[in-house]
Amino acid sequence: MPKRVAILGSTGSIGTQALDVIARNPDRFTVAGLAAGKQVDKLREQAERFGVKVTANADDGPAGLLRVAVESKPDVLLAATDGFVSFDAVFAAVERGIDVAVANKELIVAAGELLMASAAKSGSRIVPVDSEHSAIFQCLIGESRDRVHSIVLTASGGPFWRKTKDEIRNASLDAALAHPTWQMGVKNTVDSASMMNKGLEVIEASRLFGFPGERIGILVHPQSIAHGIVIFSDGNVKIQAAAPDMKLPIGYALAYPERLAGPAAPQDPLRAIGAHPESSALRYDFERPDPDRFPCVGLAYEALAQGGTMPAVLSAANEIAVRAFVEGEIGFGQIPEIIAEALSSATVREVNLDALRQADAQARDDARAAVSAARRVKV
Numbered sequence: 001m002p003k004r005v006a007i008l009g010s011t012g013s014i015g016t017q018a019l020d021v022i023a024r025n026p027d028r029f030t031v032a033g034l035a036a037g038k039q040v041d042k043l044r045e046q047a048e049r050f051g052v053k054v055t056a057n058a059d060d061g062p063a064g065l066l067r068v069a070v071e072s073k074p075d076v077l078l079a080a081t082d083g084f085v086s087f088d089a090v091f092a093a094v095e096r097g098i099d100v101a102v103a104n105k106e107l108i109v110a111a112g113e114l115l116m117a118s119a120a121k122s123g124s125r126i127v128p129v130d131s132e133h134s135a136i137f138q139c140l141i142g143e144s145r146d147r148v149h150s151i152v153l154t155a156s157g158g159p160f161w162r163k164t165k166d167e168i169r170n171a172s173l174d175a176a177l178a179h180p181t182w183q184m185g186v187k188n189t190v191d192s193a194s195m196m197n198k199g200l201e202v203i204e205a206s207r208l209f210g211f212p213g214e215r216i217g218i219l220v221h222p223q224s225i226a227h228g229i230v231i232f233s234d235g236n237v238k239i240q241a242a243a244p245d246m247k248l249p250i251g252y253a254l255a256y257p258e259r260l261a262g263p264a265a266p267q268d269p270l271r272a273i274g275a276h277p278e279s280s281a282l283r284y285d286f287e288r289p290d291p292d293r294f295p296c297v298g299l300a301y302e303a304l305a306q307g308g309t310m311p312a313v314l315s316a317a318n319e320i321a322v323r324a325f326v327e328g329e330i331g332f333g334q335i336p337e338i339i340a341e342a343l344s345s346a347t348v349r350e351v352n353l354d355a356l357r358q359a360d361a362q363a364r365d366d367a368r369a370a371v372s373a374a375r376r377v378k379v
Contacts, residue, residue, distance in 0.1 A: 199300025
């Protein structure tokens with residue numbers, strides 16, 4: 001029987017790519033429900049295309065998300081919204097044993113411990129969609145966790161990897177959005193430019209796989225072909241590699257524990273591991289990240305080490321800072337300063353959903369105050 005898939009965030013980048021994967025595999029998937037924000041016309045088109053009766057948009061509020069996540073009776077829920085909006089719906093699905101393909105950074109960063117504990121009780125499988133976490137997930141299959149020395153996430157380095165500290169600090173929005181490899185939304189692209197995306201992914205990896213921050217590393221890999229690395233206690237290393245195409249980890253997460261047949265894999269081994277069709281060689285470069293030019297990475301490790309609600313504070317403050325940069329209120333170099341201010345104002349609290357909501361709200365207020373102060377100084 002085809003898997004029934006419900007999608008929270010169907011009109012976003014991940015959601016639309018997921019629907020492309022589903023459309024190419026009609027014998028494997030049907031669409032049970034769709035939820036989106038304000039793009040109502042696009043949501044309506046998607047529902048008509050896939051014959052979906054259970055839909056929700058921003059006007060339906062949390063009840064609409066819950067209807068799509070649970071009442072549409074999916075086999076797998078793709079959580080691809082931003083922020084806290086879908087938390088209750090995702091937790092409700094997990095409590096009912098529904099598998100979740102998770103592409104919501106805030107969900108795992110802020111509430112990953114709670115989500116994984118809930119999944120362990122219900123039998124729900126949490127499968128990551130981010131290419132880096134999908135890579136680690138695949139490398140760990142069949143392996144004993146006590147034989148893992150460390151895991152390594154790769155980073156493209158974003159558009160500023162070769163820029164000086166001053167050039168990065170004074171970068172324009174257009175420059176920040178000129179990602180050399182991936183096509184993403186504005187928020188994720190700016191996070192890639194600051195490398196906060198990688199800091200958040202370190203926290204996600206800790207929550208998903210149960211490793212502390214000191215056992216999670218980062219390597220800059222501009223080709224974006226090797227997505228994740230697992231180093232074992234005996235010195236052996238696994239690297240998962242694939243072309244930089246988000247449809248691959250999306251398809252893997254939806255089909256898990258099976259793999260999709262998909263289009264025929266390239267016969268040329270160079271192409272199969274990410275080379276351009278006309279290339280006669282393929283080079284992999286790996287470099288250590290620079291914490292001086294990209295301080296957001298250090299802030300993420302700091303929040304992870306403090307634990308409790310601090311990762312939620314980091315995520316919320318970053319969201320406010322990025323929005324302020326996009327809207328021209330602050331400079332690019334002030335993003336980490338705003339986040340650091342919010343972290344210094346926060347108190348570590350034990351994690352539960354109410355505490356997370358309170359920490360998120362307070363962090364946003366603190367970050368907005370820091371933005372206002374930065375604007376006054378600028379003026």
